[in-house]
Structure formats: structure tokens, C-alpha cells
Amino acid sequence: MDTEERPTNFIIEAVAEDLKIGRFNYVRTRLPPEPNGYLHIGHVKAFLIDYYTAEAFGGELYLRFDDTNPAKEETEFVEAIEDDARWLGIRWVKVTFASDYFDRLYEWAIRLVKKGLAYVDDQTAEEMSASRGTLPRGTKWSETESALKPGIESPYRNRSVEENLDLLERMKNGEFPEGSRVLRAKIDMAHPNLVMRDPVMYRIMRVPHHRTGDKWCIYPMYDWSHGQNDSMEGITHSLCSNEYIIHRPLYEWFLEQLGEFKTRQIEFSRLNLTYAMMSKRKVRKLVEAGVVRGWDDPRLTTLRGLRRRGVTPEAIKDFIALVGETKNDSWVGMGQFEACIRDDLNKHSPRRMAVLKPLKLVIDNYPPPPKYYRLYPGNEVRLRYAYLITCTSIVRDPGTGAVTEVHCTYDPATRGGDAPDGRKVKSTIHWVSAEHAIKAEVRLYEQLFTVENPDVGDDLDSIINPNSLEVLTNCFVEPSLVEAKPGDKFQFERTGYFCVDLDSAPGKLVFNRTVTLRDTWAKIEQKQG
């Protein structure tokens, strides 16, 4: 990756300005994944922005797992995320965890309590929600008749510092049941930004943590952890998606009150890709329901799925570069991604010949429509790298009418494919020798979903494309592919880009179609109806 080739963007410009005015004299960013699932294409944009921004200034990148909710997180995902990110080509200087800072964070919380800026609230979750000054959950903003109402201050809001300190200590020691109390920042229950209406800092959870075990009974919320960890690590720029814009005032309020190092948060728009499911929850449902074969199913846009499908890190990075970095809400078409995949594969894939559907190839378009140049009775074509042949007749199955044989004559003078008399043929077709070719299984993929945005709605069954996978077991590939190993990539001439699947084994070749070639013929066909 050549840094100079990447265009500048508003984040790079903002960071450059910070350096220029002396707000910081170095650059350090962080990747902030929550280890609760596998990485997908949507995460890649954020990862690459963090990586490139640091790289552009000779800065450092930390990989920090945001493990503040033990109910959802597992070590398995930590390893998978590191593996996927490394595969992409991202490099970091150290790996840290939000849980590394639980002790220090607790000290900071005590500081706020002592300053009278945080208190223990005994209200139930329902009471807190009701007193926030808004309509019940589930109500649409459009159904809101009047302006947002101020919240109601908790009856526990003015407890003494001593009592708060005592209660917090006992929360930490596990003296209270789960959900019975929280620590809240004392800010402003009438604030127009709901995030500032006394946000929760700690909640009681009797759940073992994948790294700290049973040590803690209270766990910090995102707002009371992320910015503090950024500050503790000397992160200069905390880059995140637009949904955190409204959290920035709180992010800054905490660091201001604490008097600690002030990281700057900058937001950008997340990636929306058509036909891609970004919701981890929903992808999990597909996996569990057996709609796909696993988290690495080649039809998924998880990094593992893309990798298995044969998509390269370079193609993914090219795509992200092309998408750019802005705050605009936008949708990028899957076709754009596929163009990047083809572009990279075209440059790097060795060409091979493979016949996927030996007979159908010929019969589909007979009698020939206009502009059809391939093999049909009376027409001469070139067998790629071999001879010019002329079709003389076809043999059909008397019962079905399907073509079972195509008879041709070859011109012995055209060895290699050139005619001594200089005559041209309009078409060259690929072939394999029936005597030498080896058999293979080929898996063809189409979009998994029938709708552009599979993340909306909950009726998954209605949006699944029933034809997203077609398995061909009667394919023949040229003998040189006998040595091909899982992950190897090829272009099957005139057909598409393919890679050897994980299921492949000696004597049992399995290929995935990564993406088809651009197909001008398909367009002509479409237009002709």
C-alpha cells in the first residue's frame, strides 16, 4: 500500500491541524472491537481508517478490545478478530483490553464521587427510563407531539459523598443483587442531549469475565470506559462512527472533570453495502438456523466468509479506499465491491481452463440469435490454444431433445489456433481433454439476499435467495490443477475467478466461484429478452 496514493480526507486534515497548532505532538489511534462476534466488511472501514490515520503521521496503532460486557464477550472472538485483522494487513504496536484498566477506572470513579459529580442510584431500570423525560421505549420520534420534556431528578441524586462512597464500595464487593443499583454521573436531567441526563457509569453484573474472572461485580458502561481508556493510553484521536456524535459532549465532560489527557474524538459515516448483512445478531441467526454453513460461509460478508470465497485483502482495501472517508450517510453498491475484486484477481490470477457444464454450454442458444458467434452447425470457431474447428452436426437425445454430442471437424493446418490463410474466426472457446481432465466440484454463489438492505425487518425467511448456492459436481478442469491447494486462486477462462475451497482434499477438488467475469454476452441476451 502506497500512502501517497491515498487521497487526503477530513480526518487526515483535522489531525494535521492538531499537530500544526500543537494540540498534540504525536499521533496514536486505536482499533476498538468488542469481542462478541466475527469481523465483517463493515468493520473493515473503521479498522482501516484507524490504521491509515496513524500510518499517515508515522504514529502508532493500538488494538484494544472493548470487553466491558462479560455477558456477551468471549476469548474465541478475540483470537478470531486478531487473525482477521492481521490477514487484512493491519499492524498494531500492542494489544490491550478495556478490562486491563478496570482498577484504575474505579479509582477515577471515586474521584468523581468525591467531587460530587457521581452518585449511586437505587431506582429500577424502569424508573430511570420513565424519569428521563421522554416517551416510552418503542415510540417513534415522529409520534412525539411536543418537545422533549425535562427529566426528573432521582430521589437518590443528592446523597452525601460519604454515602455514595460507601455504596459504591459495597456494589463493587458484591453486596447487592444484580440490577439493584447503578453509579450515575451527576450532570443535568434537563439537558437537551439525552446522553447528558445523568448517564450510568457502572452497573452490577454477577457474570464472570473472560479475562478478570470473578473479580468484579460491577462493570463500566461504554461511555464510562472508552474515553477513559483512550486517555490512559494517550490515544490522540479516537475515531468512531457517526452514531457516537451525540456522545462526544459526555466524552469530553468526563475528561474535563477528571483533568486527564484529552483525546479528540472524530466521527465518520459507517459503511453501508447493498446485499450485505451487517447485523451480528441476524448473521448469527442465519448460522444457527443452518441457512448458511457457518460464519465463514462464502456467501457472507464476514471477513472469514470473504476470505474463503477467494476475495483478497488487496481487493478489500482498494474498495475501502474508493469508498472514502466522510460523514455522509451513503450506500455503496455490491457491484462496486465486485469490480474491485475482479480488478485485483485479473492482475494476479493464473489462467486455467475448466468446463463446468459441458453440454448446456452448447444447447442454450440454439437456434442462434443475432450476434451469436459460438459453436453451431456450420460455424467455425477456435479451440483456445489448439485448432480451428467447424461444427458439422449435433446429436440429440431422442427423448428429451437435449444435445448429447456436437460433431466437428478440425483443420490440421491451424495448430496453435492460427490459420495459414489468415482467415479469422469470431469466437474462441475453452475446452478440456476428456481423456486427461480431472473431475471437480464447483460451487457457484449468488447474492444471499433478495433485498438491498437485509438489515431491516425481522422476517429473514422472506429475504433469503433460495438459489444463492449451486453445487456442480460434474465439472472437468485441466490436469495442472491437481496440485491446487485451499486458497489458491485462478481465472477459469471465459467463466470467472475461482479459488480452492477448504473442503478440497487430494483426489477431491472443490472450487468456489469468487466472482464472474464481466459478461457482455449476458447483457446482450438480457436486452434481446
Add this chain to the structure above:
RNA sequence: UGGGGCGUGGUGCAAUGGCAGCACAUCAGCCUUUGGAGCUGAGUAUCUUGGUUCGAAUCCAGGCGCCCCAGCCA
């Protein structure tokens, strides 16, 4: 509209007060031992109204549209 964010060809991104450009997609042509790849050309855009200015996508004011927020999720 309680607060916040965003509006440039079909899609995504540039232009940072000075000829609206790039990529993908589309269309036309050239070339081709992949109907692939490559090459050439074309069409299509500044949400709107007003203001400032010699000059506005850019600055200002109003309007319109879309998105985000009322978890003890991140």
C-alpha cells in the same frame, strides 16, 4: 425538530472563493487466440430560495429532504 449530523451525475468520492473532476455503472467505437483484459469517446450532478462578492458547490440567512438519539448494549 428536543438535540445532533448530512445534502455534488444512477452510486461513491474530489474540487478548501476562480474553467465542477475521478472511479464504478450506462451508452458508442477500437482492439483482441477469454464476448475477458486493454484503449478511445459520450451522456448525466452542486436540495431550494434569497443575500455577500468581479466571481459561490464552497461564505451568510431562511426553507426542504434524509439520518441518528430516549439500553443497567457498544
